[in-house]
Amino acid sequence: xxxxxxxxxxxxxxxxxxxxxxxxxxxxxxxxxxxxxxxxxxxxxxxxxxxxxxxxxxxxxxxxxxxxxxxxxxxxxxxxxxxxxxxxxxxxxxxxxxxxxxxxxxx
Amino acid sequence: xxxxxxxxxxxxxxxxxxxxxxxxxxxxxxxxxxxxxxxxxxxxxxxxxxxxxxxxxxxxxxxxxxxxxxxxxxxxxxxxxxxxxxxxxxxxxxxxxxxxxxxxxxxxxxxxxxxx
Numbered sequence: 001x002x003x004x005x006x007x008x009x010x011x012x013x014x015x016x017x018x019x020x021x022x023x024x025x026x027x028x029x030x031x032x033x034x035x036x037x038x039x040x041x042x043x044x045x046x047x048x049x050x051x052x053x054x055x056x057x058x059x060x061x062x063x064x065x066x067x068x069x070x071x072x073x074x075x076x077x078x079x080x081x082x083x084x085x086x087x088x089x090x091x092x093x094x095x096x097x098x099x100x101x102x103x104x105x106x107x
Numbered sequence: 108x109x110x111x112x113x114x115x116x117x118x119x120x121x122x123x124x125x126x127x128x129x130x131x132x133x134x135x136x137x138x139x140x141x142x143x144x145x146x147x148x149x150x151x152x153x154x155x156x157x158x159x160x161x162x163x164x165x166x167x168x169x170x171x172x173x174x175x176x177x178x179x180x181x182x183x184x185x186x187x188x189x190x191x192x193x194x195x196x197x198x199x200x201x202x203x204x205x206x207x208x209x210x211x212x213x214x215x216x217x218x219x220x221x222x223x
Binding site for chain 1: 214
């Protein structure tokens with residue numbers, strides 16, 4: 001089973017700043033990493049899928065990079081509406097596993 | 108339009124069996140796989156298992172002895188059954204579609220509380 005370690009657990013940012021979230025996997029997963037945003041009281045929303053592919057309709061402020069075991073999710077020019085919890089999730093092997101989440105708060 | 112909707116009891120007694128239904132529309136269960144993911148209150152996401160489009164299943168090893176996933180393609184429904192429930196199983200249960208190996212559509216979730 002691939003363990004996904006996500007950091008930091010929480011972030012407090014000002015509007016306009018750059019957000020970076022890291023996920024490290026215990027096995028090599030190529031680029032089989034997905035990223036989700038979960039706002040309070042809602043189901044998660046897929047933002048970026050394998051191969052660092054931005055999903056349709058997702059603003060280009062969101063991006064990701066990485067291959068193998070180290071991955072980074074970035075939000076450029078963060079907005080108030082970006083508050084929520086962000087999760088990474090590997091889809092290289094079953095069981096598909098999630099990182100522990102990063103709670104993003106806007107000051 | 109792709110939609111998934113979970114249904115089932117909101118309250119289950121300890122040691123009893125949970126039965127949930129995921130009713131989908133806008134796609135066929137023979138074309139797309141459907142997964143179950145749960146989230147305890149205030150905690151992260153846990154993958155539970157999957158009904159692959161071909162009809163086979165896979166489960167989280169931590170739940171495998173208690174969990175069963177099945178489907179009725181004619182009704183566009185996927186079923187989750189988990190026995191021997193404990194308070195730690197209190198969570199929001201989601202069904203979600205597997206779109207090219209990512210969870211691209213989610214149901215609204217159903218809150219299940221395990222309590223006597």
